[in-house]
Amino acid sequence: MKQLIAPSLLAADFMNLQRDVEMINQSEADWLHLDIMDGVFVPNISFGFPILKGLKKICRKPMDVHLMIVEPHKFIREVAETGAYLMNVHYEACTHLHRTIAGIHEAGMKAGVTLNPHSPVSLLEDIVQDVEVVMLMSVNPGYGGQKFIEHTVEKTRQLREMIDRKGLNTLIEIDGGVNFETGKRLLDAGADVLVAGSFVFSAADPASVIKELKALK
Numbered sequence: 001m002k003q004l005i006a007p008s009l010l011a012a013d014f015m016n017l018q019r020d021v022e023m024i025n026q027s028e029a030d031w032l033h034l035d036i037m038d039g040v041f042v043p044n045i046s047f048g049f050p051i052l053k054g055l056k057k058i059c060r061k062p063m064d065v066h067l068m069i070v071e072p073h074k075f076i077r078e079v080a081e082t083g084a085y086l087m088n089v090h091y092e093a094c095t096h097l098h099r100t101i102a103g104i105h106e107a108g109m110k111a112g113v114t115l116n117p118h119s120p121v122s123l124l125e126d127i128v129q130d131v132e133v134v135m136l137m138s139v140n141p142g143y144g145g146q147k148f149i150e151h152t153v154e155k156t157r158q159l160r161e162m163i164d165r166k167g168l169n170t171l172i173e174i175d176g177g178v179n180f181e182t183g184k185r186l187l188d189a190g191a192d193v194l195v196a197g198s199f200v201f202s203a204a205d206p207a208s209v210i211k212e213l214k215a216l217k
């Protein structure tokens with residue numbers, strides 16, 4: 001399968017959101033990645049559901065919503081109402097992860113489970129079969145523009161082995177510090193979806209960076 005590219009809106013120009021979303025619409029991007037933060041699960045606050053509802057009107061790519069919040073199960077309905085394609089929740093934020101995933105599916109969305117850098121892939125043994133996507137954080141969540149955590153390449157290999165061993169189609173998504181160099185190594189290790197924020201939006205020609213990420217493998 002050709003890799004999917006999901007630019008992260010966190011690195012866009014918030015004073016020119018419509019322009020940047022239009023650039024994504026016209027580009028070869030597969031998904032639009034949207035980071036919701038609550039200042040509790042992560043030490044930062046980004047944007048919330050009113051912004052997502054506005055984006056729904058102009059965004060023509062499937063919306064990949066990454067909830068960096070405590071108790072994400074309380075917001076399944078709100079996320080579904082934004083028209084999101086995928087709702088990603090953190091393993092570390094869910095006491096009853098299996099129930100939360102069932103709720104996401106009942107609301108009509110694909111479900112993703114995300115692991116922080118310190119959480120081992122082995123935690124997923126009894127849940128990987130229930131989600132469409134596993135996302136590995138390759139930076140500590142909360143901020144864009146951070147340095148890629150090298151161990152993520154090994155974790156990607158471990159997760160690929162687990163998914164293949166179980167005969168699943170679960171997608172492996174990687175988020176943080178993605179550029180041409182880290183992206184290539186992640187794809188070689190078995191990643192399917194690359195999230196890229198600052199690398200895309202700080203470029204003079206973001207659409208051509210997306211095109212090159214799409215051509216990495």
Ligand SMILES: O=C(CO)[C@@H](O)[C@H](O)COP(=O)(O)O
Binds near residue numbers: 196
């Ligand atoms: O979830 C997050 C940050 O918490 C990411 O989605 C970032 O937005 C990725 O940014 P870059 O590392 O690509 O700048």
